[in-house]
Amino acid sequence: RVLIASRIQALSTMAAERGNGNVKRQLAEVFERSLRATVPSEVDVEPIITVGTGNFGDYQCNNAMGVFSKIKGKNAEFKNPRSVGEAIIKNLPESELVESCSVAGPGFVNIVLSKTWLAKSIQNMLAEGIETWAPKLPIKRAVVDFSSPNIAKEMHVGHLRSTIIGDTLARMLEFSGVEVLRRNHVGDWGTQFGMLIEFLFEQFPQWENETELPIKDLEGFYKQSKKRFDDDAEFKQRAQKAVVSLQGGDSKYREAWSKICEISRREFQKVYVRLGVQLEEKGESFYNPYIPKVLDILRSKNLIEPSEGAQVIFIEGKQIPLIVVKSDGGFNYASTDLTALWYRLNEEKAEWIIYVTDVGQREHFEMFFHAAKLAGWLPSDKYPKVNHVGFGLVLGEDGKRFRTRSSEVVRLVDLLDEAKSRSKDALIERGKATEWSEEQLLQTAEAVGYGAVKYADLKNNRLTNYTFNFDQMLNDKGNTAVYLLYAHARICSIIRKSGKDIEELKKIGEVVLDHSDERALGLHLLHFSEIVEEACSNLLPNVLCEYLYNLSEFFTKFYSNCQVVGSPEETSRLLLCEATAVVMRTCFKLLGITPVYQI
Numbered sequence: 001r002v003l004i005a006s007r008i009q010a011l012s013t014m015a016a017e018r019g020n021g022n023v024k025r026q027l028a029e030v031f032e033r034s035l036r037a038t039v040p041s042e043v044d045v046e047p048i049i050t051v052g053t054g055n056f057g058d059y060q061c062n063n064a065m066g067v068f069s070k071i072k073g074k075n076a077e078f079k080n081p082r083s084v085g086e087a088i089i090k091n092l093p094e095s096e097l098v099e100s101c102s103v104a105g106p107g108f109v110n111i112v113l114s115k116t117w118l119a120k121s122i123q124n125m126l127a128e129g130i131e132t133w134a135p136k137l138p139i140k141r142a143v144v145d146f147s148s149p150n151i152a153k154e155m156h157v158g159h160l161r162s163t164i165i166g167d168t169l170a171r172m173l174e175f176s177g178v179e180v181l182r183r184n185h186v187g188d189w190g191t192q193f194g195m196l197i198e199f200l201f202e203q204f205p206q207w208e209n210e211t212e213l214p215i216k217d218l219e220g221f222y223k224q225s226k227k228r229f230d231d232d233a234e235f236k237q238r239a240q241k242a243v244v245s246l247q248g249g250d251s252k253y254r255e256a257w258s259k260i261c262e263i264s265r266r267e268f269q270k271v272y273v274r275l276g277v278q279l280e281e282k283g284e285s286f287y288n289p290y291i292p293k294v295l296d297i298l299r300s301k302n303l304i305e306p307s308e309g310a311q312v313i314f315i316e317g318k319q320i321p322l323i324v325v326k327s328d329g330g331f332n333y334a335s336t337d338l339t340a341l342w343y344r345l346n347e348e349k350a351e352w353i354i355y356v357t358d359v360g361q362r363e364h365f366e367m368f369f370h371a372a373k374l375a376g377w378l379p380s381d382k383y384p385k386v387n388h389v390g391f392g393l394v395l396g397e398d399g400k401r402f403r404t405r406s407s408e409v410v411r412l413v414d415l416l417d418e419a420k421s422r423s424k425d426a427l428i429e430r431g432k433a434t435e436w437s438e439e440q441l442l443q444t445a446e447a448v449g450y451g452a453v454k455y456a457d458l459k460n461n462r463l464t465n466y467t468f469n470f471d472q473m474l475n476d477k478g479n480t481a482v483y484l485l486y487a488h489a490r491i492c493s494i495i496r497k498s499g500k501d502i503e504e505l506k507k508i509g510e511v512v513l514d515h516s517d518e519r520a521l522g523l524h525l526l527h528f529s530e531i532v533e534e535a536c537s538n539l540l541p542n543v544l545c546e547y548l549y550n551l552s553e554f555f556t557k558f559y560s561n562c563q564v565v566g567s568p569e570e571t572s573r574l575l576l577c578e579a580t581a582v583v584m585r586t587c588f589k590l591l592g593i594t595p596v597y598q599i
């Protein structure tokens with residue numbers, strides 16, 4: 001009994017520490033007590049609580065079947081799973097959450113939540129802030145490795161996806177109380193720099209005097225230098241020597257290298273500023289000095305073997321081993337990633353390391369994760385852990401890889417420009433040019449345009465390819481950011497037009513959920529915390545998008561069936577509007593979308 005009591009104690013402190021909003025977890029606590037009373041011998045049965053599927057309950061407890069098969073033959077009290085379900089209900093402790101329960105089918109326990117409790121929870125959230133509904137993850141620090149374009153190459157739509165998805169994951173983790181190291185693992189190291197540097201020396205003999213190199217089109221510069229490299233054997237030799245000088249730390253070569261990197265960095269930064277994305281660069285070059293030491297650690301564990309002149313790690317079930325030192329003695333993508341992982345675990349003390357790239361790189365991640373497991377760096381499937389967050393391709397309307405008409409890689413800046421100008425046109429069409437200042441027009445166009453690009457990406461399961469289509473993403477109907485942003489603005493305008501001081505209502509008003517559409521909206525609001533936790537734990541932003549879209553649907557239903565302004569329930573209903581707006585805004589924030597308040 002002491003054991004059970006202390007376990008319950010531990011569970012409830014855990015729930016308090018981990019944020020109060022999670023209904024599933026709060027129900028789990030209540031049902032855990034009932035399970036202990038129902039089958040005291042089965043101390044390790046964990047409560048299984050899910051969101052209700054039918055019309056009979058808001059949530060379900062699904063333990064009866066499992067418990068019955070465990071105790072069958074041992075305990076004569078129960079004849080079938082149903083009788084276990086009935087006993088679970090009978091043994092439920094007093095709880096303000098639960099209104100009523102009933103057994104369905106083979107023993108599912110349907111749970112109806114108390115609407116008074118629902119109403120109160122919403123009121124509390126309004127008074128104390130949405131942070132009280134934030135999930136709390138059991139880790140302190142995570143690395144999200146995202147965006148990570150390559151120097152001297154164009155940042156393409158794949159990098160855009162990585163930037164958008166990675167930023168959202170970072171935001172969700174941060175909201176859940178985790179410190180996130182937002183890492184831009186740029187490709188700033190490698191043999192291509194030899195030819196770039198030599199070409200720079202040729203083209204700009206004065207390069208050392210320039211604080212900023214006058215190269216507008218670094219990608220074009222890259223192509224020219226590549227041509228030079230392929231066409232001229234003497235240049236090629238110089239370029240190869242330049243790599244050696246650079247990697248040997250020759251200051252002149254380091255200087256040239258860093259100036260070249262700076263050009264790309266400036267371009268990347270433009271995109272990040274527009275998207276409102278924060279990143280801290282620790283490029284491949286950063287880890288270079290640590291590689292020999294990390295490889296020695298792996299060698300000491302007998303993991304590295306020579307193979308055809310290279311040094312490799314053999315991975316069970318994989319035909320080709322992981323190459324960690326090339327046959328020319330150089331390091332590669334894998335040696336850098338193994339070292340970066342070592343650094344993140346040991347120097348940065350990250351407990352969860354998340355990599356966001358296209359699914360095409362899955363094999364690479366599988367391989368070096370496996371090597372890290374062999375080295376004992378990732379001892380369990382709990383924390384510290386690593387995840388590769390893969391995503392599909394961005395397709396054009398022709399179903400092929402997204403390209404411009406001249407079949408070039410699409411420039412991100414152009415893409416964002418177009419999204420912005422299209423949404424500006426749409427606003428002008430709605431007559432906003434006369435109603436609003438130019439500044440408000442532009443700000444809204446940006447919020448809507450960039451929001452649309454982000455949301456169109458995030459709403460899909462990230463593993464699938466998605467088709468980039470401006471008309472679709474900028475449609476003001478359907479599951480789009482435009483629709484959702486407008487819905488939010490409309491809620492704000494309902495509150496504004498009521499003429500009531502919402503801050504005052506929060507202090508004195510009371511939420512009541514008597515109408516079934518009020519209750520349905522209230523219940524959906526209460527799902528927020530567990531949805532964020534699910535989206536975050538499973539690294540699936542689309543879960544949050546779906547929640548947000550459904551929220552707007554529940555709101556529409558409520559608003560069309562319940563008069564707000566001028567009704568006897570006005571105060572409560574305005575508070576419900578406000579709560580919806582707060583939760584919507586929080587979803588926008590987590591998705592990296594700037595809300596609009598007026599439309």
Ligand code: ARG
Nearest residue numbers: 145148149150185186187357
């Ligand atoms: N620079 C790589 C690319 O453009 C992505 C790097 C991802 N991060 C990593 N740690 N490997 O494909």
